[in-house]
Amino acid sequence: MITLAPIAAAAPAAVEHLLDAAFGPDRHGRTAYKMRSGVDAIPELSLAAFDDAGDLVGTLQSWPVELVADDGRIAPLVLVGPVAVRPDRQRDGIGRKLMVAMLDTADARHADPLVLIGDPEYYERFFDFTARWTGGWQVPGPVERHRLLARLRGHAPLPARGRLQAQRAAVAALR
Ligand SMILES: CC(C)(COP(=O)(O)OP(=O)(O)OC[C@H]1O[C@@H](n2cnc3c(N)ncnc32)[C@H](O)[C@@H]1OP(=O)(O)O)[C@@H](O)C(=O)NCCC(=O)NCCS
DSSP states (O other): OOEEEEGGGSOHHHHHHHHHHHHOGGGGGSHHHHHTTTOOOOGGGOEEEEOTTSOEEEEEEEEEEEEEETTSOEEEEEEEEEEEEOGGGTTSSHHHHHHHHHHHHHHHTTOOOEEEESOHHHHHHHHOOBSTTOTEEEOSSOOOGGGEEEEOTTSOOOOSEEEEEEOHHHHHHHO
């Protein structure tokens, strides 16, 4: 059986080890990492998955970011990811379990719209993310446009053009 808990229940070193196993040790240069540089994960939208032995088999982290529109408007968003499942436990429903739990909380709390960089074959198919809104959004690094996905459920349309960055207020609060 898989048990979910707040990510604080996992040892930080175990989380890093799992992320290295799922994405490789060079993951820190990825665009999504740059996008949320300087902010802490959002506790209620960040989860760990444990197996029966109490071993960490999956993690999901979410971060406060914002879309700074070309006209100066600022729209807060939640950057989802990394979502990672230990390689020997992939394709066993753990990623979906983590995502569904996070989405249930996000929807119940009317969290800001969600954005992520990931495979549409997974995040569009199961979780309603789409690249439809993101074509004019700039990110701090390379991105395959069809992998920049957003989920607006229940929210007003977001600015069509702008740049994504860590929420400045959250960065300042941690300084
Ligand atoms: C991507 C990831 C989080 C999915 O979690 P998971 O627990 O392995 O997958 P689930 O069991 O929840 O989902 C299984 C279903 O999703 C599909 N799926 C899983 N990962 C997929 C991917 N990257 N692209 C397309 N489909 C995918 C499977 O084929 C399966 O479909 P089926 O039910 O029709 O057989 C996990 O595989 C992972 O950590 N991968 C390494 C990191 C990575 O490459 N991430 C890429 C996206 S950012």
